[in-house]
Amino acid sequence: xxxxFKLILNILGILLIFNGIFMLLCLPFSIxxxxxxxxxxxxxxxxxxxxxxxxxxxxxxxxxxxxxxxxYLIVTLGWLIMSFFGTIPYxxxxxxxxxxxxxxETISGYTTTGASIINNIEGVPKGILFWRSLTQWIGGxxxxxxxVAILPILGIGGMQLFVAEAPGISPDKMKPRIKEVAKRLWxxxxxxxxxxxxxxxxxxMTFYDAINHSLTTMATGGFSTKNASVAYYxxxxxxxxxxxxxxxxxxxxxxxxxxxxxxxxxxxxNEEFRNYFFITLILSISISFFVFSSKWESxxxxxxxxxxxxxxxxxxxxxxxxxxxxxxxxLTIIFFLLMFMGASAGSxxxxxxxxxxxxxxxxxxxxxxxxxxxxxxxxxRLNGIAVSRDITYNVLAFIMIYLLVYGVGVFLxxxxxxxxxxxxxxxxxxxxxxxPGLGAVGPVNNFHDITGFGKWLLSFLMLLGRLELFTVxxxxxxxxxxxx
Amino acid sequence: xxxxFKLILNILGILLIFNGIFMLLCLPFSIxxxxxxxxxxxxxxxxxxxxxxxxxxxxxxxxxxxxxxxxYLIVTLGWLIMSFFGTIPYxxxxxxxxxxxxxxETISGYTTTGASIINNIEGVPKGILFWRSLTQWIGGxxxxxxxVAILPILGIGGMQLFVAEAPGISPDKMKPRIKEVAKRLWxxxxxxxxxxxxxxxxxxMTFYDAINHSLTTMATGGFSTKNASVAYYxxxxxxxxxxxxxxxxxxxxxxxxxxxxxxxxxxxxNEEFRNYFFITLILSISISFFVFSSKWESxxxxxxxxxxxxxxxxxxxxxxxxxxxxxxxxLTIIFFLLMFMGASAGSxxxxxxxxxxxxxxxxxxxxxxxxxxxxxxxxxRLNGIAVSRDITYNVLAFIMIYLLVYGVGVFLxxxxxxxxxxxxxxxxxxxxxxxPGLGAVGPVNNFHDITGFGKWLLSFLMLLGRLELFTVxxxxxxxxxxxx
Ligand SMILES: [K+]
Ligand SMILES: [K+]
Numbered sequence: 001x002x003x004x005f006k007l008i009l010n011i012l013g014i015l016l017i018f019n020g021i022f023m024l025l026c027l028p029f030s031i032x033x034x035x036x037x038x039x040x041x042x043x044x045x046x047x048x049x050x051x052x053x054x055x056x057x058x059x060x061x062x063x064x065x066x067x068x069x070x071x072y073l074i075v076t077l078g079w080l081i082m083s084f085f086g087t088i089p090y091x092x093x094x095x096x097x098x099x100x101x102x103x104x105e106t107i108s109g110y111t112t113t114g115a116s117i118i119n120n121i122e123g124v125p126k127g128i129l130f131w132r133s134l135t136q137w138i139g140g141x142x143x144x145x146x147x148v149a150i151l152p153i154l155g156i157g158g159m160q161l162f163v164a165e166a167p168g169i170s171p172d173k174m175k176p177r178i179k180e181v182a183k184r185l186w187x188x189x190x191x192x193x194x195x196x197x198x199x200x201x202x203x204x205m206t207f208y209d210a211i212n213h214s215l216t217t218m219a220t221g222g223f224s225t226k227n228a229s230v231a232y233y234x235x236x237x238x239x240x241x242x243x244x245x246x247x248x249x250x251x252x253x254x255x256x257x258x259x260x261x262x263x264x265x266x267x268x269x270n271e272e273f274r275n276y277f278f279i280t281l282i283l284s285i286s287i288s289f290f291v292f293s294s295k296w297e298s299x300x301x302x303x304x305x306x307x308x309x310x311x312x313x314x315x316x317x318x319x320x321x322x323x324x325x326x327x328x329x330x331l332t333i334i335f336f337l338l339m340f341m342g343a344s345a346g347s348x349x350x351x352x353x354x355x356x357x358x359x360x361x362x363x364x365x366x367x368x369x370x371x372x373x374x375x376x377x378x379x380x381r382l383n384g385i386a387v388s389r390d391i392t393y394n395v396l397a398f399i400m401i402y403l404l405v406y407g408v409g410v411f412l413x414x415x416x417x418x419x420x421x422x423x424x425x426x427x428x429x430x431x432x433x434x435x436p437g438l439g440a441v442g443p444v445n446n447f448h449d450i451t452g453f454g455k456w457l458l459s460f461l462m463l464l465g466r467l468e469l470f471t472v473x474x475x476x477x478x479x480x481x482x483x484x
Numbered sequence: 485x486x487x488x489f490k491l492i493l494n495i496l497g498i499l500l501i502f503n504g505i506f507m508l509l510c511l512p513f514s515i516x517x518x519x520x521x522x523x524x525x526x527x528x529x530x531x532x533x534x535x536x537x538x539x540x541x542x543x544x545x546x547x548x549x550x551x552x553x554x555x556y557l558i559v560t561l562g563w564l565i566m567s568f569f570g571t572i573p574y575x576x577x578x579x580x581x582x583x584x585x586x587x588x589e590t591i592s593g594y595t596t597t598g599a600s601i602i603n604n605i606e607g608v609p610k611g612i613l614f615w616r617s618l619t620q621w622i623g624g625x626x627x628x629x630x631x632v633a634i635l636p637i638l639g640i641g642g643m644q645l646f647v648a649e650a651p652g653i654s655p656d657k658m659k660p661r662i663k664e665v666a667k668r669l670w671x672x673x674x675x676x677x678x679x680x681x682x683x684x685x686x687x688x689m690t691f692y693d694a695i696n697h698s699l700t701t702m703a704t705g706g707f708s709t710k711n712a713s714v715a716y717y718x719x720x721x722x723x724x725x726x727x728x729x730x731x732x733x734x735x736x737x738x739x740x741x742x743x744x745x746x747x748x749x750x751x752x753x754n755e756e757f758r759n760y761f762f763i764t765l766i767l768s769i770s771i772s773f774f775v776f777s778s779k780w781e782s783x784x785x786x787x788x789x790x791x792x793x794x795x796x797x798x799x800x801x802x803x804x805x806x807x808x809x810x811x812x813x814x815l816t817i818i819f820f821l822l823m824f825m826g827a828s829a830g831s832x833x834x835x836x837x838x839x840x841x842x843x844x845x846x847x848x849x850x851x852x853x854x855x856x857x858x859x860x861x862x863x864x865r866l867n868g869i870a871v872s873r874d875i876t877y878n879v880l881a882f883i884m885i886y887l888l889v890y891g892v893g894v895f896l897x898x899x900x901x902x903x904x905x906x907x908x909x910x911x912x913x914x915x916x917x918x919x920p921g922l923g924a925v926g927p928v929n930n931f932h933d934i935t936g937f938g939k940w941l942l943s944f945l946m947l948l949g950r951l952e953l954f955t956v957x958x959x960x961x962x963x964x965x966x967x968x
Contacts, residue, residue: 470855
């Protein structure tokens with residue numbers, strides 16, 4: 001057999017069981033708020049049951065070996081099957097009655113994109129809304145393992161480069177390593193979520209709102225329980241707390257780990273982190289001067305709005321405290337360009353990522369040098385270490401394919417009749433897992449009125465972006481399905 | 485001495501002498517149309533005189549050797565110095581009284597971009613207008629030599645790949661090779677220009693308009709003598725003639741050479757040519773169905789408008805017979821994407837070029853295969869021949885830098901307050917040497933109202949795009965100025 005389908009099904013079954021259990025975790029909120037709770041109970045039951053059947057029926061498995069190809073298949077199918085079963089609470093409760101919209105909302109959750117089709121979020125039952133936030137948190141958990149442990153082994157888009165420790169793990173050490181890394185980072189992920197919940201509650205948020213926003217902050221997801229997103233909370237304290245946690249969620253988790261252990265030097269020595277920090281800082285300050293001079297609110301408010309929006313877009317979270325597309329044409333353009341940045345690799349952020357841009361930028365300069373000295377071998381250096389040509393090539397190919405997919409996405413979406421800025425913004429924000437786009441899908445609008453075809457296309461692009469392109473695109477390559 | 489400045493000055497001087505002579509070639513039209521002719525005479529005189537002084541004062545030159553670095557410097561300075569002296573007819577005649585606008589119009593000519601700041605083209609004296617067309621034709625002449633003979637030797641952006649014959653010329657054979665290639669291709673360039681002039685005159689155009697449009701067609705320049713561009717001529721015959729010659733001007737000149745010699749098989753075997761042909765055909769037919777179904781003009785008119793616009797944008801000519809931004813939002817988007825295509829390498833077209841896209845596309849697929857088989861060496865094949873990894877790398881770097889420059893360009897232009905579509909379109913059209921953009925600089929508008937800063941920025945981008953980026957960017961690299 002080419003693929004170890006039995007083991008693949010077994011693993012997918014386990015994922016579904018966990019997914020079902022997570023659905024049941026929403027029940028307390030349904031019960032507390034005296035809502036109909038059977039939708040969630042049934043959804044959880046069905047999902048866990050299907051998962052259970054899949055797992056049990058494939059448990060007699062002598063072949064425990066997973067090949068690289070199995071890895072690609074598990075990751076893509078895992079995200080897809082979760083997204084299909086994740087629609088059940090929406091469909092059963094009638095909060096989102098049709099599959100296209102429900103699937104869009106769910107995959108937007110699991111991919112931590114946060115693009116929404118719900119017009120009146122505050123009208124959705126609290127239990128269902130908690131499920132919505134939870135899909136992002138689950139997605140974020142998945143991403144951490146994926147980015148730090150799985151993708152480097154699969155050799156995707158130069159990801160092996162971005163893991164701060166132990167590069168070049170051999171596939172046979174894959175399983176113990178995933179377990180160890182996952183445990184440590186999930187613990188941190190959970191800890192930060194709890195910390196943010198406490199801090200937000202202290203700022204006067206209800207516990208329910210605090211936990212929802214914390215789940216979606218740490219996942220850089222951006223689903224809110226309010227129609228106006230974080231703009232609903234006028235408290236400067238709350239907004240600064242969210243800014244800090246968005247920034248942390250966009251930081252490489254192994255670097256945050258060093259930071260929490262007091263090894264600040266090690267964190268600061270990381271080139272990607274420094275660039276991520278300075279890009280955020282410089283952009284926020286520049287924009288705040290403009291906002292201040294044009295709106296004449298207090299400088300603190302101008303700075304906070306600018307900082308919040310820059311951090312929200314660069315970390316691909318997508319929370320909104322101000323409509324940046326209404327500030328000025330030039331800011332719309334800058335935020336559009338920022339959608340292609342992405343925060344750090346090894347975080348829950350989507351997009352291209354700062355480290356790839358760093359490599360691209362440095363390599364572009366060196367390319368000139370290489371042309372002047374064609375026979376010399378001039379490698380790109382990152383954190384003082386020469387990056388192999390293979391990895392550099394891989395990173396360039398990643399960025400190219402990202403932009404190629406972007407172009408094809410815009411091309412296809414254009415047929416649905418969307419306007420220029422809407423089409424360009426929608427594809428950028430979905431592929432980059434950000435959330436709000438431009439025009440008709442801008443920060444104060446949503447994706448409700450996109451056509452059905454458009455929604456399935458954008459759902460696919462969210463998945464592509466989230467799984468670092470190659471993982472998904474690989475399955476469309478005939479070599480993948482060939483016997484070797 | 486690091487640079488052979490004496491010889492560089494000598495060559496630039498010769499360029500200026502020719503430039504002056506070309507200005508004097510406009511005099512017959514001034515005289516025939518009974519316009520003030522002394523502006524052109526004085527301009528030509530001054531330019532040739534300065535060129536003469538430069539050449540004569542540097543003629544005692546024992547060092548005849550030109551290094552690679554000298555090559556870069558000559559190309560960039562050549563285009564710049566021509567553009568500065570090329571403004572004199574506009575400034576002296578008062579047709580364009582200020583330097584910013586005059587320089588924009590002139591460099592738009594020499595780079596064969598065709599972006600214009602003149603509001604009433606038909607009000608400009610015929611002699612000056614002929615000079616305007618001639619700048620594009622001269623620019624096109626320069627590009628042919630550059631693309632086919634100089635850039636491959638300088639190793640720019642994989643250009644060595646795109647020369648159909650004799651790859652890998654050694655620098656010492658540079659001079660005789662340039663002369664030989666230039667002679668043959670210029671002869672063809674001149675011949676095609678004359679042929680088009682005759683065919684257009686036969687279609688009822690005045691000789692003056694025919695020669696102007698032929699000069700700017702063959703250069704894929706797109707300057708017209710009419711405010712409405714080619715839409716002025718409602719003759720289907722005239723528009724089809726221009727379509728054919730635009731397509732030819734966007735074809736690799738060595739392939740056209742084979743074609744003219746009857747070696748059609750050799751032309752058809754070229755992958756870039758086939759892709760260029762099919763992209764044009766498929767896009768034109770698809771769009772014409774849409775235009776037909778929405779406007780219900782005759783199908784022939786719908787097809788002709790679509791074909792004309794597609795050929796005009798893909799060849800980066802920029803002539804206009806219909807405002808494609810008014811057809812439908814999705815067509816605006818498609819034409820915007822098409823601005824990044826570019827026709828064939830080795831033609832007078834600007835932009836990224838079909839061959840680079842072909843390589844990128846193929847390489848993207850192979851990158852998946854490489855990840856499945858990390859130890860295998862899997863080269864990209866073009867025209868059946870394996871492309872070296874160095875060249876592939878070089879091409880990818882070119883596309884990346886193109887898009888990076890695009891992003892930075894949009895970023896900088898956004899500060900001038902242009903709207904989203906205007907900024908994105910203006911930078912795309914100038915960097916790609918096309919001419920018309922979107923929004924306020926769309927097909928039925930011009931660049932008159934762009935700010936001064938914006939005009940200098942766009943002028944720089946035209947030069948960057950025209951000289952295949954590296955040639956110019958190289959000069960900003962500190963390594964370039966270092967002693968080796
Ligand atoms: K997001
Ligand atoms: K042009």
